Amino acid sequence: MSENKNAENCNHVCEGCSVADCGSRRPVNMKIEPNELSSIKKIIGVVSGKGGVGKSFVTSMLAAEMQRRGYRTAVLDGDITGPSQAKAFGISERASGNGQVIFPAVTKNGIQVISTNMLLDDEEQPVIWRGPMAAGILKQFYQDVYWNDVDYMFVDMPPGTGDIPLTLFQSIPLDGIVVVTSPQELVSMVVGKAINMADMMNIKVLGLIENMSYVECPKCGEKIYVFGQSHIEEAAEKHGLSVMTRIPLDPRISEASDAGSIEDLQIEAVKPAADLIEKL
Numbered sequence: 359m360s361e362n363k364n365a366e367n368c369n370h371v372c373e374g375c376s377v378a379d380c381g382s383r384r385p386v387n388m389k390i391e392p393n394e395l396s397s398i399k400k401i402i403g404v405v406s407g408k409g410g411v412g413k414s415f416v417t418s419m420l421a422a423e424m425q426r427r428g429y430r431t432a433v434l435d436g437d438i439t440g441p442s443q444a445k446a447f448g449i450s451e452r453a454s455g456n457g458q459v460i461f462p463a464v465t466k467n468g469i470q471v472i473s474t475n476m477l478l479d480d481e482e483q484p485v486i487w488r489g490p491m492a493a494g495i496l497k498q499f500y501q502d503v504y505w506n507d508v509d510y511m512f513v514d515m516p517p518g519t520g521d522i523p524l525t526l527f528q529s530i531p532l533d534g535i536v537v538v539t540s541p542q543e544l545v546s547m548v549v550g551k552a553i554n555m556a557d558m559m560n561i562k563v564l565g566l567i568e569n570m571s572y573v574e575c576p577k578c579g580e581k582i583y584v585f586g587q588s589h590i591e592e593a594a595e596k597h598g599l600s601v602m603t604r605i606p607l608d609p610r611i612s613e614a615s616d617a618g619s620i621e622d623l624q625i626e627a628v629k630p631a632a633d634l635i636e637k638l
């Protein structure tokens with residue numbers, strides 16, 4: 359797919375073009391529809407500026423919390439180079455289909471999940487698809503999977519603001535995004551980029567979640583800010599956003615992700631974010 363670098367060699371094919379301010383971007387609707395058997399009421403994208411901040415963990419915890427609250431919930435793992443949802447939910451089966459639709463895996467609590475890991479014979483195999491192909495597979499996850507009566511779908515978005523996240527922003531009708539950051543990040547820059555991208559696509563930013571925010575002393579409960587005081591409040595204020603919650607560093611999180619039992623883990627700090635999503 360061609361990428362128009364400036365207005366002079368613009369071919370007016372806006373899909374896949376990452377030039378935001380070319381002056382000739384047309385408000386074309388590139389949204390895709392799920393297949394006719396599917397029903398999805400609300401779609402929340404979970405984004406981050408870079409990998410490793412806990413975006414996938416936040417996605418799975420939000421899904422687990424909403425399912426616990428009685429909503430029918432789904433996870434579309436769009437993090438193509440670091441797909442971790444299948445493992446976190448203890449799913450080892452391959453995706454199956456009937457020639458018409460693809461069936462998601464269903465976790466023990468009933469969460470519907472699809473991930474590129476479920477397409478690979480060996481989950482340690484790297485995904486070597488180029489951008490357009492990877493974006494195409496993710497669109498297929500939305501369009502060709504039979505999403506059975508879903509109240510909340512959480513999309514674990516690829517990190518950053520590159521080609522693949524851009525395509526997902528353009529094509530999946532997101533009702534809002536949640537931005538996950540960690541205190542080590544240059545929060546204001548990351549937030550600024552994510553917000554600008556969401557703004558350009560008319561997508562609402564629901565708020566920020568700071569992960570790995572602090573460690574809580576198991577004896578006295580004191581909060582220790584191992585990475586120093588964060589600047590998330592200032593960044594949020596600057597952009598007129600709210601900090602949905604701050605999640606501590608907690609060894610139970612990596613243990614549960616590795617053991618495939620993320621659904622059984624309850625982290626108090628996730629609940630305020632779920633409360634806000636419930637009001638959406």
Ligand code: ADP
Binds near residue numbers: 413440605607609
């Ligand atoms: P991302 O999706 O942003 O790349 P992940 O959700 O995969 O990041 O998290 C990276 C690693 O850090 C994983 O092993 C995950 O289990 C662990 N992790 C994430 N958040 C926490 C936390 N708050 N406390 C402890 N470990 C965490």
